[in-house]
Amino acid sequence: MGETAVAVTGAGIPAHERVYRRLRDMVLFGELAPGQPVTIQGLVEELDAGMTPVREALRRLTAEGALDAMGNRRIAVPVLDPAALEELTEARIALEPRLAARAARDMTAERVGGLRDIDDALDRAIARGDVGRYLHENHRFHAELNRFADAPILTALVDGLWLRFGPSLRVVCGQTGTRNLPDRHKDLLHALEARDPDAAAAAMQADVEQGMELILQSL
Amino acid sequence: MGETAVAVTGAGIPAHERVYRRLRDMVLFGELAPGQPVTIQGLVEELDAGMTPVREALRRLTAEGALDAMGNRRIAVPVLDPAALEELTEARIALEPRLAARAARDMTAERVGGLRDIDDALDRAIARGDVGRYLHENHRFHAELNRFADAPILTALVDGLWLRFGPSLRVVCGQTGTRNLPDRHKDLLHALEARDPDAAAAAMQADVEQGMELILQSL
DNA sequence: TCACGCAGAATATGATCAAATTTTCCGGAG
DNA sequence: CTCCGGAAAATTTGATCATATTCTGCGTGA
Incomplete structure (x- = not known):
C-alpha cells in the first residue's frame, strides 16, 4: 500500500510497553479518578498510539487489577x-x-x-503541600525498599496492590492536602539502619495501617 | 471482502476470553512444561483462533506471572x-x-x-494414581475454599501464585506418581467444620508447606 | 411500556513490517 | 582433509495497522 503514514518506530521499546507504562503511572498517581470510564479510542487519541497497543496495555492493566473490566465490555477505574x-x-x-x-x-x-x-524529598513535598510530588516520592521510597528485598515475585504482588488503591489515595490527598500526612518512615529507616528485620516489619506494618486508615476515613 | 470464511461467532464469550481460559488451564495443570517456549503462531494453529485473541490472552497470562516474557520478545513457561x-x-x-x-x-x-x-474424589484419584485428576480436584478444593472466603482480591493474588507453580507441580507428580501425596485436607476440614479460624489457618499453612516442600525436593 | 433500529465502540481478521533466531556457507587453523 | 568459528542469507516469529464485523446502549416511535 505504498506510503503508509508509518510513524517512525519510536525507540527500541515497543509501543504497547510505552502505553502500558504511561497508563500505569496515570492509575498509580491518580491522574484517573475512581469510577472514570476508560475507552480504547479515547486513549488512542490522547496517547497518540495505535489501537492494538492500547488494547494490549488495557488487557494487562485489567489483569493486574489496576482497571476494572465490567461484564459489558467497558473498562473503568475501580471504585x-x-x-x-x-x-x-x-x-x-x-x-x-x-x-x-x-x-x-x-x-x-x-x-x-x-x-x-x-x-527528605518526601518531607519537602509535604511541607510545600505538593501532593503530586508527595505521591511520587512516597511510591519511590517503597519501590526502592522493595527492590532491596530482592524478591521479584513478592514485589510484583505488592505493586499490583498499590495500583488498586492509587486512584483513591490521590482523592484523599486532594481533599485533605498534605497536612495530615506524617510519614512513618523514620522508624523504618532506623530499623533498616540497624538491620533489624523484626523492627523493620513492625514499622512497615504501622506505615501501612496508617495509610490505609487514611483512605478508609474518606470512605 | 466478500466470502471471508467468517467463523460463526461462538457463544456470548469473546474469543480472547476462551483462549485465555484454555491457556490458563494448560499452565495450571501442567500441559505445558517449564521452560517450554510459547509462540503466538503456534497457539493460533493449535487453538484454531485468530492472532489478536491469542496475543491478548498471552499478555494477560504474562501479567499474572503465569508466563514469562523474555527480553527478546519471546514468551516461555517459567522455570x-x-x-x-x-x-x-x-x-x-x-x-x-x-x-x-x-x-x-x-x-x-x-x-x-x-x-x-x-x-473424597481427590482421595480416589490418588488411590488410582490418576495424576491429572488429582491436580484438578486439589485445585478445585482450594478454589472452592477460597470462594467461601468471599475475598476477591486476596483470591486473585493466590490464583496468580498457583499459576506460577502449576507447571512444576505437574512435573513432580509425573515423576513420583501420586504415592507420596498424603493430603492434609482432613485437619483443614475438621477446623472448618468447627468454624475455628486459627485452626483452619494452621492446617492450611501445613498443607502449603508440605506441597511446596515436595516441589523443592525435585529442585 | 416495549420493540426496533441506529450510532458508536469493541472485537477480530489478515496483511504488512520489523526483529531475532536459525541455517548455511566459506575460509582458515590444526 | 577435517573441523571450528563467524558472517550473511533465509526463515520463523512478533508487532502494528487498516479494516471488517459484531455487540451494546440508547433514543425513537408505536
Whole structure:
C-alpha cells in the first residue's frame, strides 16, 4: 500500500510497553479518578498510539487489577468499597512487612542513605503541600525498599496492590492536602539502619495501617 | 471482502476470553512444561483462533506471572529456581491461611459437605494414581475454599501464585506418581467444620508447606 | 411500556513490517 | 582433509495497522 503514514518506530521499546507504562503511572498517581470510564479510542487519541497497543496495555492493566473490566465490555477505574479496602489492607499487611524484613537483612549504609534522600524529598513535598510530588516520592521510597528485598515475585504482588488503591489515595490527598500526612518512615529507616528485620516489619506494618486508615476515613 | 470464511461467532464469550481460559488451564495443570517456549503462531494453529485473541490472552497470562516474557520478545513457561520457590512459599503462607481463616468464619454444613465431596474424589484419584485428576480436584478444593472466603482480591493474588507453580507441580507428580501425596485436607476440614479460624489457618499453612516442600525436593 | 433500529465502540481478521533466531556457507587453523 | 568459528542469507516469529464485523446502549416511535 505504498506510503503508509508509518510513524517512525519510536525507540527500541515497543509501543504497547510505552502505553502500558504511561497508563500505569496515570492509575498509580491518580491522574484517573475512581469510577472514570476508560475507552480504547479515547486513549488512542490522547496517547497518540495505535489501537492494538492500547488494547494490549488495557488487557494487562485489567489483569493486574489496576482497571476494572465490567461484564459489558467497558473498562473503568475501580471504585473501592470498604470491603475491598479491608482486603487490600490485609494483603498489604501480609506482604509488605515481609519485604521490609528481607530488605533489612542485607541493608547497607549506601542504601539507607539513598532511602533517606528520598524521604527528605518526601518531607519537602509535604511541607510545600505538593501532593503530586508527595505521591511520587512516597511510591519511590517503597519501590526502592522493595527492590532491596530482592524478591521479584513478592514485589510484583505488592505493586499490583498499590495500583488498586492509587486512584483513591490521590482523592484523599486532594481533599485533605498534605497536612495530615506524617510519614512513618523514620522508624523504618532506623530499623533498616540497624538491620533489624523484626523492627523493620513492625514499622512497615504501622506505615501501612496508617495509610490505609487514611483512605478508609474518606470512605 | 466478500466470502471471508467468517467463523460463526461462538457463544456470548469473546474469543480472547476462551483462549485465555484454555491457556490458563494448560499452565495450571501442567500441559505445558517449564521452560517450554510459547509462540503466538503456534497457539493460533493449535487453538484454531485468530492472532489478536491469542496475543491478548498471552499478555494477560504474562501479567499474572503465569508466563514469562523474555527480553527478546519471546514468551516461555517459567522455570522455578529455589529462590523463586522460596518466595512463592512465603507468599502462599502469608496469604492462604488468612483465606482459610476467613472461610472458616462463616462456614456452613452444606459447604463443608461440598468440600468433603471434592476431597473424597481427590482421595480416589490418588488411590488410582490418576495424576491429572488429582491436580484438578486439589485445585478445585482450594478454589472452592477460597470462594467461601468471599475475598476477591486476596483470591486473585493466590490464583496468580498457583499459576506460577502449576507447571512444576505437574512435573513432580509425573515423576513420583501420586504415592507420596498424603493430603492434609482432613485437619483443614475438621477446623472448618468447627468454624475455628486459627485452626483452619494452621492446617492450611501445613498443607502449603508440605506441597511446596515436595516441589523443592525435585529442585 | 416495549420493540426496533441506529450510532458508536469493541472485537477480530489478515496483511504488512520489523526483529531475532536459525541455517548455511566459506575460509582458515590444526 | 577435517573441523571450528563467524558472517550473511533465509526463515520463523512478533508487532502494528487498516479494516471488517459484531455487540451494546440508547433514543425513537408505536
